[in-house]
Amino acid sequence: MSPFSHLDPYLLNPANDPLVFDATLAGYGSYTTEHFVLRLSPRAHELVDALTQRDTEGHEVAELYQAYSTYLHETVHWWQHMGSTAGLILSLAYPAQIYGSMTSLQTFARGAGVVKPVKAWAHRAMLDGRTHSDPVLAAANIAVNNALDIKFYKQLAWSPESILSLEQTPYFQSVGHSYLKTYGEIVHAINGSCDFAEGQFPDPGRWDAQFLKLQLSRSEGFHRGARPPYADIGIQQIFEGQARFCQIQYLASSGGPELLQTYREQGYFAPVYVDAFELFLVLTGTEWPERYDSPIVGLFLLICDLAINPTRGFPLDIEFFEGFICDVDPGARFTRLCLAAAETPELAQAVQSFSAQEYEHVAARLSERCGYDDPRTGLAAVVGLLGDKGPVDALMEEHRTFNYAGVNMPVRVLISHFIAFCQDKQRRPEFFCWPGFWMAGDKFNPEAGSLFATHLSLFQDRGDTEQIFPRAVRGRSPENIKKLVNTFFGGMLVFDLALQWVLEPGPFRYDFKWLTGKSENAALIALAKRQFAQYYGPDPDTCTLIDSPVP
Template identity: 35%
Template structure:
């Protein structure tokens, strides 16, 4: 899109804001019941009908060599870019990948236990209540073991949910800390990482060459609690990050979007976008925290080196590598080093205290500048250099038999039937890691490279990493995006298998944590969510894995969980 005519922009929120606002996640209970944030549990990119049409217009013009784009077209395309960045965050950053695969990991790591529970106690919901009955001695004689298993399953689900909520919205910490299931932040981090490592090692590191041993995390968890290390024992003090992933993901996506708009038009100032509301709330929280913590003045120019530094710090913050894929050298500080919001604060303070010259460092938006920033800030803060660690992962993926086999499946788009969701997401992650190691500047400063970049590499990377699934202008249901190197039959087969698995994960989570009947709220997936044939397929997915129908469940009245 280089060298096109840049119009004056009349900013219109209908064109640059997301099409769907998720339910407000103002409480932890809302997070537990959420149907996905950024579509991260639906793995889809959504645009409004008008934005779809304008994006199609941009693509058609570009194919004809016409670069006279209107203000409306550019704003719509910037929204497409913004939402694509969210896809990259969730499939390609380490924090996003962990969040994305936790959905399948929650179910698959507890699958045998869930089957044991239903075999011993019959179809009852929720399992959380069965666990409580077991603790109170209210289960039938001879089923005590099933009660213990129900307790383990409930705690595994809750610990991962605590991790997800604390990293997304750290301001929910007081509510989370008062939850009877909550042990400590570090406890939830180590449990989550142990489950993720167990699943990923089985897939791409069977010999344990690269990833830490999940058993070592559990052993250290017990030791840290026994020694009453802050963050690892019950009622530890709260250490709150100034921002969470919600702020970081939205801030990164917004400023990439703004740089694209500024460079593709006759210009935008920071004051203009702030006055328009484009930096309100979560869209500007991380930037405001960056200015405060780094003791930097707000730049007038959206293409300032300071904005480039902010985008780099966002990128390094959301890519912790301690514990995944790298070893944990210091368990006492692990949960702080792995928390994106804490990392963000450390990196910003490093600029203020030790490296003020970095405010004016980026001028070429180059890979060399990106790598230099990573080395400098890693050295100052003691945080691991994520580019170095991801390069080791990339090399491992080329050498390990299981990883190489998975990447062949990913390239052919023909996957083994076993745990297809984890296989597809891991394949996407590894493919993204390969390209970001070679071109870190493109994925950090995408707005710049899509407008100012020369050659074909930027376009190749952009097209290669578009979302797998999207809606259409005239239909809110999801569709698989066609790919020039994949057959239509293969794409459709993966789409059907993948979302059948997603439905299983949703129903399994409901079974464990949510009271009341199963909810079949799948209008996000199909235009006919109440169609009897579709509902039978949904129920069939659950029955194939657990041997019972969702309609057979006895619904237990949820008791008040006693305080500890």
């Protein structure tokens, strides 16, 4: 393999839409949280295809591997959203904003029609003297509060300092309320959508009494005004820092520059990609390492992995409710894990060969010091569900064939992929912690290539269009793949319209170019309207628009 030193200056990553994870300034690649799709630029598609098909004649080595590093970067984002527990909660937060309110919205539609937004109607109704004993107002409040509580969770997990602005919002109660409500709604959606048996995952209904105690005792983080400490970074910086250093390890292992300073000079460390790493260095009291394969880089990536994989609430039950925020908040976990690493300085040099043994040793030491579950405990809880000869095995048979049941398919699809990911991560934790290292150079082997291919993103675009396509997967029939993409995104469109109905002023938006690559989507819009009417009764075109009285 010929080494290369030239790095394309266009392979940079500014942040724009907060739920779009970019890998390049020129749009070489992105992963979108709420669309579940990995996108590459036409040029990146061309180069990745050339490399994977071994048809590289006429292409520069540097361009080939940089394009593939972008592909790896965005695939890591898919793993974060589908394979980590914090990422899965973030991904499912979008449909969960509506899932638990569907019956309430049907009640509201029967009583008030399609008045938009529901939030403004509810506020006006209370100003007019209606009380929660009114079933229509009660239904409206359930829908609005569910949507907002989960929205607040996403904001807090994304940027912990958003607590400062949320405290000025009348709908915001507390960090703990938003976190417990979000976990409760999502775990409820998982159990209900996948028909899991009692005890396979936690029962959120059992959390209510403990949460009420925390509220009544005005515990920190669980009562309005009782603000808990908040982290300096959130899940965005952790996700981007993890993906960036995995990308750099791949580039360097493929023959690219080995010194981190080179990547800094080429702009690979814009703030969102280096904030987590620089905080890690400060908290652990270590200096910038020189090389991509430094044990310090290995430790940082391992801490990122632990930070985004809490276990309490999902997949394990909550035992210590007072500590729930610190147990599951990615930024808080990252901070505590870094401080634990500082208290065990011998771990700074523990990652030498990027092996499973090193991963398990360091992860166990850090988790124990923080009072967290060993990551193997969470993985074992998920993988241990396999073989139940019941709902879990039935779901994984759907995953094997892509012949998913149509009811709440998005949840079923993501949970089945999560279980499959946990199964492989339990066996090869080092690969998923340091994939850039294992996907290139001397460490690459057919097993690594197979693992990477097995867990590629489910949906992607193509080089000649922005339209979303399901990835062709061996063993899945074209008919089932087509059914999957149609039903999955059909469900997501209904969630989108319902969320607009609840929270957004103005007429419904039918901007589906992100899905089809086309500006005109008359047939798809008609389908979305029919599905909305099927779920909730009225045609969205008949909605009455009202202005919110809230300034």
